[in-house]
Amino acid sequence: MLEKLRELTTEMKNEQTRDLDNLSIPQIVKLMNEEDKKVAAAVEEVLEDVAKAAELIVASLKNGGRLFYFGAGTSGRLGVLDAAECPPTFGTDPSLVTGVIAGGPSALVRSVEGAEDSQGLGQEDVRKCGVRAGDVVVGIAASGRTPYVIGALTEAKARQAVTISLSCNSGSLIDHEVDASINVVVGPEVVAGSTRLKAGTAQKMVLNMLTTAAMIKLGKVYGNLMVNVQATNGKLRERVKRIVMDVTGLSYREAEKLTDAAAGDARAAIVMHKTGLGRSEASQLLLHTGGNVRQALEMWAKMG
Missing domain, CATH: 1.10.8.1080 (Helicase, Ruva Protein; domain 3)
Known part of the structure; x- marks a missing residue:
């Protein structure tokens, strides 16, 4: 298991940051900025995959389906964030896009790391959400092998939902039998294994694209204006x-x-x-x- 983890791009050491702790703060932030510049280029490499996933989402939502994100840790938090921002931005019903994080709502503010190791928990959360045929389930895992996400996608597939995987490693385990897969390979992190950095940024970018493209095609935008915005403040x-x-x-x-x-x-x-x-x-x-x-x-x- 340990050897397989070491093979993941997201777990490798970044040769550009070996002396990170010896750098000054200006040098650290400059180096981080240089690494972050690689994220957009990595996303560009998979735009066809992102577009395919967005088209599946649009088709589902137009036919009464719903969109669900399932993830653990940073990936889960990003899914919940993207879902939470749809109602105020696009005037959607809160049930149209739902983000679910391993460990439940408390995991949003305090890490519940062990929750990601259970496939059964992922399956159970899909059942609790009432995922059904015609819905879309996006499993998010930077490593591409999180058991919770594998369980969620497996249960979603069994319920005949459309399934999409999003990871930051090529050939991810969560890609297995999904309808669309997106693997944004951003390379080793500035701090080895800290996927809240480049991997998190890449995932945020992709999630932005998925929901924004979908909402535009659902008529929530006129020109480039968010005409369905809810004037709540x-x-x-x-x-x-x-x-x-x-x-x-x-x-x-x-x-x-x-x-x-x-x-x-x-x-x-x-x-x-x-x-x-x-x-x-x-x-x-x-x-x-x-x-x-x-x-x-x-x-x-x-x-x-």
Whole structure:
């Protein structure tokens, strides 16, 4: 087991950082920055795999499926983070994207390292989440061999869910029989084996791509604007007004008035402005297109 771990890229010693403890702080952060530059290049190497996975997610969500992330340690925390940011950013139901970490919610703030060693726990968590056919399960493990993640993917496959693996080693064990695999090989870490560094950054980048691409294709974005953002605080209410100003060309006061008339919904405000419809009619139009602003406007143009 130990010998196999030593063979993993994520566990190898980085020849560029052998004298790390002798460096000054400016030298340390410069060296870390140099290593971090390699992450984007590594992600670029697997963009086709990321795109394939995103397409599977879009197909599932469009057909009523849900997206689940399962991981342990840093990988699990990153999955939970990505899932938690979807509702405020894209206005999704919290149940659409769910992040699950080995050891449960307490593992988010305090390490529960032993939890990752149980395949059974991964299987049990999939069952607890009620994963079913048509859902997508993404197993995240920097090493590519975490038993908890293997168990989660195995149970998900048995339930006929779409399965995707994300690791930072080539030929990972979690790749076995999945529908899509993403292996971002970032090389040895600055601190040997500390996969919260380059591996964690790579995983964060990929997760960003998966959900962002999916939400764009689900109509949660108009142009490059997060029109489905939920105005739940002062900052987000101001963002909605800026979005409306950007799309319509209205002044701040005009956009504020329109946004109020649209009950804070940027999508409705845009449709109201571009069609002359009232909020109720604009909302009905959006309902027919699943909240997709562009499709709603195209539908209105055909009706006219």
